Amino acid sequence: MMGNTETRKGVDLLSAASSGRKGNDGPVRLVPIAWDDIKRVVRLIDQTLLPTELKYIEISAMDAMCEAIAKLRVRGAPAIGIAGAFGVYLGVAGRNFSSEEEFFEALDGVCSEVACVRPTAVNLSWAVERVKRVAREAADAARVRGERADLEDLAEAILNEAIMMIDEDNRVCRAMGEHGAILIPEGASVLTHCNAGALATAGWGTALAALYIAKEQGKEFKVWVDETRPLLQGSRLTAFELMEAGIDVTVICDNMAASLMGRGEIDLVILGADRVAANGDVCNKIGTYGLACLAKMHGIPFFVACPTSTLDLSLASGAEIPIEERNPREVTHGFGRQTAPCGVGVYNPAFDVTPHHLVSAIITERGIVRPPYGPGLAAIMRD
Numbered sequence: 001m002m003g004n005t006e007t008r009k010g011v012d013l014l015s016a017a018s019s020g021r022k023g024n025d026g027p028v029r030l031v032p033i034a035w036d037d038i039k040r041v042v043r044l045i046d047q048t049l050l051p052t053e054l055k056y057i058e059i060s061a062m063d064a065m066c067e068a069i070a071k072l073r074v075r076g077a078p079a080i081g082i083a084g085a086f087g088v089y090l091g092v093a094g095r096n097f098s099s100e101e102e103f104f105e106a107l108d109g110v111c112s113e114v115a116c117v118r119p120t121a122v123n124l125s126w127a128v129e130r131v132k133r134v135a136r137e138a139a140d141a142a143r144v145r146g147e148r149a150d151l152e153d154l155a156e157a158i159l160n161e162a163i164m165m166i167d168e169d170n171r172v173c174r175a176m177g178e179h180g181a182i183l184i185p186e187g188a189s190v191l192t193h194c195n196a197g198a199l200a201t202a203g204w205g206t207a208l209a210a211l212y213i214a215k216e217q218g219k220e221f222k223v224w225v226d227e228t229r230p231l232l233q234g235s236r237l238t239a240f241e242l243m244e245a246g247i248d249v250t251v252i253c254d255n256m257a258a259s260l261m262g263r264g265e266i267d268l269v270i271l272g273a274d275r276v277a278a279n280g281d282v283c284n285k286i287g288t289y290g291l292a293c294l295a296k297m298h299g300i301p302f303f304v305a306c307p308t309s310t311l312d313l314s315l316a317s318g319a320e321i322p323i324e325e326r327n328p329r330e331v332t333h334g335f336g337r338q339t340a341p342c343g344v345g346v347y348n349p350a351f352d353v354t355p356h357h358l359v360s361a362i363i364t365e366r367g368i369v370r371p372p373y374g375p376g377l378a379a380i381m382r383d
């Protein structure tokens with residue numbers, strides 16, 4: 001169930017409330033997701049309310065976490081992975097199981113339920129599988145010691161792993177940002193799409209981490225952001241968080257990018273990913289493919305930043321990636337006003353696939369991968 005809520009002014013939310021990150025990590029940024037060990041709840045910024053309201057919600061049950069993920073209160077591939085891991089914990093915590101078998105049967109059910117809330121970003125199923133494995137390993141370790149696993153300890157092992165994912169994500173995104181910042185020249189004019197920033201992760205962002213680090217390095221640059229129809233993650237979230245970070249940002253409608261590129265206003269495109277296949281095909285927010293085509297036509301570098309947890313080398317190409325289709329009302333009744341006739345047909349895929357040949361480089365926490373992506377991605381996963 002969703003418990004108490006708390007609303008604060010934007011500036012207050014720029015505190016490192018959960019992780020205590022500061023110092024050589026540079027300016028402290030948003031803390032979109034945190035575990036409150038006293039209240040035993042997950043604290044999330046409700047991203048559906050941004051940019052006009054900054055509000056934390058407290059989540060203490062799996063169903064509420066699934067609802068938060070489905071409604072995009074928490075969103076962005078790395079962030080929904082972490083949220084999903086906490087959701088699994090909430091799904092088994094405090095329940096009475098009569099045996100280890102019953103615990104693991106319930107855990108399987110909980111994991112399937114959480115993992116299928118959003119099918120495209122592989123980070124969700126990756127994180128769910130990871131916490132499931134941790135519980136199995138804890139049970140196996142008890143067996144090796146000749147003991148029976150304490151079922152509460154198994155649930156705690158899941159919780160600890162989820163908490164660990166927050167710090168890990170901050171480290172990974174920071175490393176990605178350091179690699180990515182190399183690609184941001186002084187004075188650059190950068191285009192991004194959707195939100196691949198702090199709000200999409202534990203606090204640093206993927207594509208936007210490169211910009212945060214570039215700023216830390218003293219570089220001056222300008223960012224253009226597509227508003228990103230239909231849910232406006234670009235204008236509501238990216239513009240908000242870049243402004244909070246003191247980065248020069250201008251919002252454009254999605255159909256303005258071609259005109260800007262044609263006028264020579266864009267030096268590079270950098271954005272995130274929800275899943276990358278073994279051949280380097282990139283699945284990301286709908287509209288990414290169009291931008292990649294435009295960038296190719298105008299000779300503009302097109303960079304994708306994602307952690308290795310977003311790489312899905314089990315899929316040969318992007319054609320195998322499941323594409324989430326969302327409620328038609330997001331298109332016909334966006335933000336409270338009807339903008340299409342009643343009963344009209346609507347197609348509302350949340351993501352598209354950009355073929356690898358349109359991608360100039362993929363930035364990960366382990367380094368920058370350039371074409372050909374097949375061997376490059378395989379090597380980076382081996383190292």
Ligand code: MRU
Binds near residue numbers: 075
């Ligand atoms: O539907 P969303 O808002 O969860 O979409 C995910 C994204 O924000 C983007 O696709 C993003 O570029 C990849 S996640 C860093």
